[in-house]
Amino acid sequence: MIEINGEQIVQAAALLGAGFAMGVGAIGPGVGEGYAAGKAVEGISKIPQEAELLTRTMLVGQAVSESTGIYSLVVALLLIFVV
Amino acid sequence: MDLNFLINLGAFTGSGICIALGAVGAAVGTGITAGEAVNSYARRPEKSKEIFRTMLIGQAVAQNAGIFALVVAIMLLFVDFNNGGNPLIVSSALLSAGICMGMSALLSGYGASLPATEAVKSISRQPLVDSRLFTNMLIGQAICQTPSIFAMVVSLLLMFLKFDQSGVVLPYIGALLGAGLACGMGGMGSSWGGGMAGGACCQGIGRNPEASGPLFTSMLIGQAMSQTPAIFALLISFLLLFKGFGPEDNNFVVLLAMLGAGISMGIGGVGPGIGNGMAAEGAVEGVSKRSDETSNLTVTMLIGQAIAQTPAIFAMLVSFLLIFKSFTPEQNNIVMMMAMLGAGISMGFGGIGPGIGNGMAAKNAALGIAKSPEAGQAITRVMLIGQAVSQSTAIYALMVSLVLLFLI
Numbered sequence: 001m002i003e004i005n006g007e008q009i010v011q012a013a014a015l016l017g018a019g020f021a022m023g024v025g026a027i028g029p030g031v032g033e034g035y036a037a038g039k040a041v042e043g044i045s046k047i048p049q050e051a052e053l054l055t056r057t058m059l060v061g062q063a064v065s066e067s068t069g070i071y072s073l074v075v076a077l078l079l080i081f082v083v
Numbered sequence: 084m085d086l087n088f089l090i091n092l093g094a095f096t097g098s099g100i101c102i103a104l105g106a107v108g109a110a111v112g113t114g115i116t117a118g119e120a121v122n123s124y125a126r127r128p129e130k131s132k133e134i135f136r137t138m139l140i141g142q143a144v145a146q147n148a149g150i151f152a153l154v155v156a157i158m159l160l161f162v163d164f165n166n167g168g169n170p171l172i173v174s175s176a177l178l179s180a181g182i183c184m185g186m187s188a189l190l191s192g193y194g195a196s197l198p199a200t201e202a203v204k205s206i207s208r209q210p211l212v213d214s215r216l217f218t219n220m221l222i223g224q225a226i227c228q229t230p231s232i233f234a235m236v237v238s239l240l241l242m243f244l245k246f247d248q249s250g251v252v253l254p255y256i257g258a259l260l261g262a263g264l265a266c267g268m269g270g271m272g273s274s275w276g277g278g279m280a281g282g283a284c285c286q287g288i289g290r291n292p293e294a295s296g297p298l299f300t301s302m303l304i305g306q307a308m309s310q311t312p313a314i315f316a317l318l319i320s321f322l323l324l325f326k327g328f329g330p331e332d333n334n335f336v337v338l339l340a341m342l343g344a345g346i347s348m349g350i351g352g353v354g355p356g357i358g359n360g361m362a363a364e365g366a367v368e369g370v371s372k373r374s375d376e377t378s379n380l381t382v383t384m385l386i387g388q389a390i391a392q393t394p395a396i397f398a399m400l401v402s403f404l405l406i407f408k409s410f411t412p413e414q415n416n417i418v419m420m421m422a423m424l425g426a427g428i429s430m431g432f433g434g435i436g437p438g439i440g441n442g443m444a445a446k447n448a449a450l451g452i453a454k455s456p457e458a459g460q461a462i463t464r465v466m467l468i469g470q471a472v473s474q475s476t477a478i479y480a481l482m483v484s485l486v487l488l489f490l491i
Contacts, residue, residue: 022483
């Protein structure tokens with residue numbers, strides 16, 4: 001059988017945690033940003049001359065929504081490389 | 084100790100999971116169909132015969148997935164699976180067969196009832212096209228059924244193939260559980276998405292019967308695209324079923340790598356399947372409003388779906404890498420095991436959000452083009468920008484998976 005010591009258990013848990021952090025953490029931003037994109041194209045179909053403003057607003061909104069995805073990425077990388 | 088009790092343990096647990104999950108979707112879906120049929124009676128009592136016929140046959144087809152689940156559950160209860168194989172492997176194969184059929188039937192039953200619901204609604208709106216609606220409903224439902232047929236095939240293979248020829252046990256446990264998860268869950272999104280497209284088509288015929296030709300074509304194209312994740316999942320499932328393992332693979336790292344491959348493709352396929360279905364729903368609805376813009380709408384739908392498909396392709400890639408990765412003896416430790424499982428979980432769950440989000444964007448883009456075709460170019464451009472941003476989280480998940488696969 002394989003030998004297991006405490007340090008290995010900690011590292012193993014950190015790697016599994018990294019997978020969960022990034023995996024589950026990606027759900028929200030993915031859906032949210034898609035929703036924003038959907039509403040932006042809906043707006044453009046109503047007022048095509050405001051396309052630029054709508055695109056800008058969509059991108060700002062998506063950037064904010066992206067932040068939690070980036071937090072997940074940072075936590076996952078911390079768990080992999082630092083812990 | 085006699086381990087043969089494990090075979091019954093796996094079979095009975097699998098049987099319970101199979102029928103518990105498999106019964107839910109079909110029951111909810113056909114119930115909604117019946118409710119809408121009653122509403123339609125109230126609106127048009129003189130068409131009650133046609134409404135009743137469409138409801139009953141639609142329900143019967145949607146019930147299919149539930150019947151598959153029942154058949155698998157009963158086989159798991161009453162067939163003697165003691166074929167002389169290792170009880171641990173047989174047990175995990177039977178559990179996996181139950182999970183596979185149950186998961187798949189859950190959304191296959193619900194998805195296939197969506198076209199039936201919209202068809203009975205539309206008969207009361209457009210009584211003259213009831214036979215056209217009936218045909219469309221049946222074809223739409225047949226395509227939503229595909230993933231549950233895949234799952235039935237994989238379940239039967241899991242139940243009746245004999246896997247351990249060489250005394251190797253551990254990798255088979257992971258591979259067989261992974262095969263069931265991949266095929267069962269990977270088809271869930273596809274059947275729901277196919278149902279959305281089929282429902283939108285029946286609704287569109289009720290709104291604009293003259294456009295039934297283009298509606299039918301765009302429904303079929305959209306459904307075919309949303310079926311792709313289920314086909315990817317079937318492929319991964321077959322790879323896991325038929326990959327042979329040697330004595331050097333008989334360790335827990337390979338077990339968890341195979342399980343991770345199943346999780347990655349299974350869960351990673353759900354989002355893109357639903358997203359593709361949303362895109363198809365939007366395009367079909369758009370065609371019902373502006374049938375002269377059909378080609379424009381179909382192209383937008385296909386572009387949107389191609390991008391919504393990306394997380395499923397990432398998930399398949401991670402599954403491939405996990406299946407074909409080779410390990411040195413020093414890597415046989417708990418750290419490597421969790422890294423493999425984590426790689427599967429990261430890409431699997433990470434594919435859900437971007438898949439659904441991209442689909443939402445594509446749906447609204449198609450609806451927008453139907454509303455103002457002259458803004459089509461701007462709409463497609465903004466859809467692509469928005470989808471690219473939404474895709475970024477899937478790329479992060481892929482990156483974390485690759486780091487876990489290759490840098491640990």
